[in-house]
Amino acid sequence: MNKLLVKVLVLMVSISLFAAACQPQVTQPPKEVQVIVTQIVEVAPPVVDYGDIVWLSTQLRPVQEAEKVRGVILDKFPGNVEFIPEDEGPFHDRITAEVQANQGTVDVLGALHGNFSTMGPKDQLQDLTALRSSLADRGIPDAFWDVAQLNTDKTYYVPWMQATYILAINKKALEYLPAGADVNALTYDDLMAWAKNIKDTTGDAKFGFPAGESGLLHRFFQGFLVPSFSGGVVTTFASDDAAQGWQWLKDFWPYVNPQSTTYNFMQEQLLNEEVWIAWDHTARLKDAFEALPDDFLAVPVPAGPKGRAFMPVIAGLAIPVTSTNQAGAEALIAYLTEPQIQVTTLREVGFFPIVAVDYPGYVSPGIKLEGEAVTLQAGAPDALPALLPQGLADKGGDFNKVFRDTFTSIVLNGEDINTVLDEQKVILQSIMDATGAPCWSPDPDSVGKACQVK
Amino acid sequence: MKSRASFPRVLGRILTYVLAILIALWILAPIYLIGVSAFGEKLSAYTYPRPFWPAPFTIETMSFFLKSGGVIKSVQSSVIVAMITLVLSTLIGAPAGYTIARFIFSGRDAFRLIVVSTRSFPIVILSIPLAVTFIEWGMYDSVYSLALMHTALALPFTILITSSVFASIPRDLEEAAQTLGCSQLEAFLRISLPLALPGLAAATLFTFVLSWNEVFAAVILTVRNRTLPALVLTVLSESQLPYRFAGGFFMMVPSLIFMLFIRRYLLNLWGRVTK
Numbered sequence: 094m095n096k097l098l099v100k101v102l103v104l105m106v107s108i109s110l111f112a113a114a115c116q117p118q119v120t121q122p123p124k125e126v127q128v129i130v131t132q133i134v135e136v137a138p139p140v141v142d143y144g145d146i147v148w149l150s151t152q153l154r155p156v157q158e159a160e161k162v163r164g165v166i167l168d169k170f171p172g173n174v175e176f177i178p179e180d181e182g183p184f185h186d187r188i189t190a191e192v193q194a195n196q197g198t199v200d201v202l203g204a205l206h207g208n209f210s211t212m213g214p215k216d217q218l219q220d221l222t223a224l225r226s227s228l229a230d231r232g233i234p235d236a237f238w239d240v241a242q243l244n245t246d247k248t249y250y251v252p253w254m255q256a257t258y259i260l261a262i263n264k265k266a267l268e269y270l271p272a273g274a275d276v277n278a279l280t281y282d283d284l285m286a287w288a289k290n291i292k293d294t295t296g297d298a299k300f301g302f303p304a305g306e307s308g309l310l311h312r313f314f315q316g317f318l319v320p321s322f323s324g325g326v327v328t329t330f331a332s333d334d335a336a337q338g339w340q341w342l343k344d345f346w347p348y349v350n351p352q353s354t355t356y357n358f359m360q361e362q363l364l365n366e367e368v369w370i371a372w373d374h375t376a377r378l379k380d381a382f383e384a385l386p387d388d389f390l391a392v393p394v395p396a397g398p399k400g401r402a403f404m405p406v407i408a409g410l411a412i413p414v415t416s417t418n419q420a421g422a423e424a425l426i427a428y429l430t431e432p433q434i435q436v437t438t439l440r441e442v443g444f445f446p447i448v449a450v451d452y453p454g455y456v457s458p459g460i461k462l463e464g465e466a467v468t469l470q471a472g473a474p475d476a477l478p479a480l481l482p483q484g485l486a487d488k489g490g491d492f493n494k495v496f497r498d499t500f501t502s503i504v505l506n507g508e509d510i511n512t513v514l515d516e517q518k519v520i521l522q523s524i525m526d527a528t529g530a531p532c533w534s535p536d537p538d539s540v541g542k543a544c545q546v547k
Numbered sequence: 548m549k550s551r552a553s554f555p556r557v558l559g560r561i562l563t564y565v566l567a568i569l570i571a572l573w574i575l576a577p578i579y580l581i582g583v584s585a586f587g588e589k590l591s592a593y594t595y596p597r598p599f600w601p602a603p604f605t606i607e608t609m610s611f612f613l614k615s616g617g618v619i620k621s622v623q624s625s626v627i628v629a630m631i632t633l634v635l636s637t638l639i640g641a642p643a644g645y646t647i648a649r650f651i652f653s654g655r656d657a658f659r660l661i662v663v664s665t666r667s668f669p670i671v672i673l674s675i676p677l678a679v680t681f682i683e684w685g686m687y688d689s690v691y692s693l694a695l696m697h698t699a700l701a702l703p704f705t706i707l708i709t710s711s712v713f714a715s716i717p718r719d720l721e722e723a724a725q726t727l728g729c730s731q732l733e734a735f736l737r738i739s740l741p742l743a744l745p746g747l748a749a750a751t752l753f754t755f756v757l758s759w760n761e762v763f764a765a766v767i768l769t770v771r772n773r774t775l776p777a778l779v780l781t782v783l784s785e786s787q788l789p790y791r792f793a794g795g796f797f798m799m800v801p802s803l804i805f806m807l808f809i810r811r812y813l814l815n816l817w818g819r820v821t822k
Contacts, residue, residue, distance in 0.1 A: 147770060147771065149770075154782050154785050155782065155785045155786040155787065155790075156611075156612065156615050156779070156782055156783065156786040156787075156790045156794070157611075157786065157787060157790065159615070159616060159782065160611075160615045160616060163616045175771055176616070177770060177771070177773075178782055179766070180766075183674075183766045183767055186674050186675050186678065186767055187678065187767065187770070189675055190674075190675050190678030190679045190682060190767075191678075191682065193675070193679045194678075194679045194682035194683050196682050196683070198687065198688055198770045198771070199770065358785070361593070361788060364593040365593045380787055384589075
């Protein structure tokens with residue numbers, strides 16, 4: 094066995110020596126060899142963890158929306174965000190208490206412009222001017238930033254998402270639509286004829302307003318009815334044009350479901366068919382569109398003599414002065430305003446992006462319905478955006494009350510329109526004087542002075 | 548003759564039963580309807596008239612509700628808070644109630660009045676100072692400090708109920724026990740306390756339900772460690788109907804179970820000892 098191994102080895106060595114000896118001795122010119130180095134360098138992003146962040150929000154409170162925030166929207170954020178939905182009352186009380194005690198648990202606040210406008214003047218919010226410049230690439234419209242300054246040179250919140258109000262229509266109502274009316278470009282007269290037609294034919298008042306305690310009917314007066322008829326909100330409050338608007342509502346009321354004074358979220362009455370046509374906030378109609386997208390239409394609000402007035406609603410993100418996780422708070426705000434997350438927010442909870450985004454291919458049929466109506470409404474040739482009240486600080490509730498009281502007196506109690514408007518005008522003016530709030534769109538600019546009721 | 552005499556009795560019996568059934572329905576029907584909607588299909592919550600059977604039966608809404616952020620944890624918090632409140636308010640309230648019932652001391656009536664008057668402060672106006680104090684004392688956002696708050700809220704009830712319970716137990720019984728060789732403490736422990744148990748049970752029931760359903764203090768004093776009502780109550784009112792039913796059903800069940808558990812002590816309502 095060993096002998097065999099030795100023989101094989103000797104053979105192999107001699108063959109290789111022979112082969113080497115037989116090699117032709119040619120000197121080859123040096124070749125240029127192109128070396129392509131493919132080296133995969135793992136550039137792992139530095140592992141960032143922003144730690145625990147408490148995010149208190151008056152928005153996205155319903156269970157299903159809060160779950161979307163926790164499960165989907167915050168999914169990719171590098172940190173442990175605790176999303177806590179809260180009513181407006183405790184929301185303000187808590188921040189007031191934490192600022193007073195100078196010790197906080199809350200890091201980020203999500204709320205409406207109206208909430209922040211009462212907190213800014215009380216020094217409860219940080220100045221986010223630096224964060225604003227770092228978010229310059231987001232494409233948030235300057236108009237929104239201006240509003241977030243609350244008439245100061247500071248920036249109190251970062252615009253986060255927007256919504257508006259539209260009409261939701263059960264398709265059963267379409268057969269009663271007056272001839273010649275375009276459902277996507279209704280006028281207040283069309284709406285009157287339509288609702289009357291339904292009442293006369295079916296015997297039921299099938300139009301619904303959210304006139305209940307937590308309904309948002311006051312926004313209908315401030316952002317839709319009064320500006321559509323008068324072209325303004327505060328300046329034209331007591332004008333003849335505004336009186337015409339209130340007259341319209343008074344005449345329209347018999348065709349409105351009398352239970353409206355108990356309605357808060359019109360999606361419920363739409364789903365149980367108490368009403369067929371309803372005006373409400375997109376987030377408060379969403380469930381109807383989501384549940385039965387084939388049964389409902391979303392259409393723009395009606396137009397009056399001065400245009401198709403509508404109110405965009407802006408929610409923002411702020412950092413309280415007592416925040417204990419500054420880096421985390423800023424990172425969370427930056428994250429939530431990323432275009433991709435804005436699209437996710439739209440898809441999951443139905444609030445519309447505040448930044449310039451490409452609308453995604455896939456959104457649920459219900460959201461798509463709403464989104465199309467919102468786009469149609471904002472892009473209508475006669476569109477007249479009427480902003481949320483600004484600069485009213487903690488008088489926002491009083492401002493709403495003026496409109497609610499006007500409605501109650503004129504429409505529910507049947508009092509004389511001009512008398513009521515003249516009475517309420519005085520209260521309205523005192524609110525404007527007390528706060529010094531300048532006019533906002535669509536009222537003409539009052540150049541920094543308190544807005545005047547004419 | 549016999550049947551004629553028993554006829555009014557039978558009629559009386561029937562009427563009693565009818566009345567009892569009506570009263571039971573008055574309470575049970577809404578509970579049942581909430582249950583049906585909580586376990587029915589989502590859209591069936593909007594149908595009217597309400598179906599009388601959850602068809603098709605599904606736990607989808609219920610499980611979504613239970614799995615949603617923090618519900619399970621908040622149930623634990625609620626139970627902890629309720630139990631601590633129950634124990635503390637009984638430990639403090641029952642002796643106070645016994646004292647008011649058994650001993651005559653100057654200022655007794657004033658004490659009684661003061662105890663009740665603590666309830667007349669609307670907690671709403673106290674919210675911010677309360678929160679500030681809790682933050683400054685480092686007691687903010689904790690189930691234990693919330694239990695203290697609930698104890699303070701429950702004490703007036705506990706004291707009043709237990710005092711009327713002890714007042715209704717004849718003093719003679721204790722004295723008799725003392726003549727037979729019991730000390731005052733033994734007389735209390737062996738005679739009064741067992742007789743007072745049903746009333747004390749009623750007091751604890753009130754305490755439990757009060758703590759279980761209390762929202763305002765729970766909302767303002769906690770952020771991350773919320774009790775169930777603080778977590779869901781305001782939120783539920785804005786949620787879709789199916790979730791409201793699921794949440795309502797879920798909030799109701801523990802109270803019902805607790806009542807069933809404590810029911811036998813309640814047969815003699817507070818103060819009326821029939822044994």
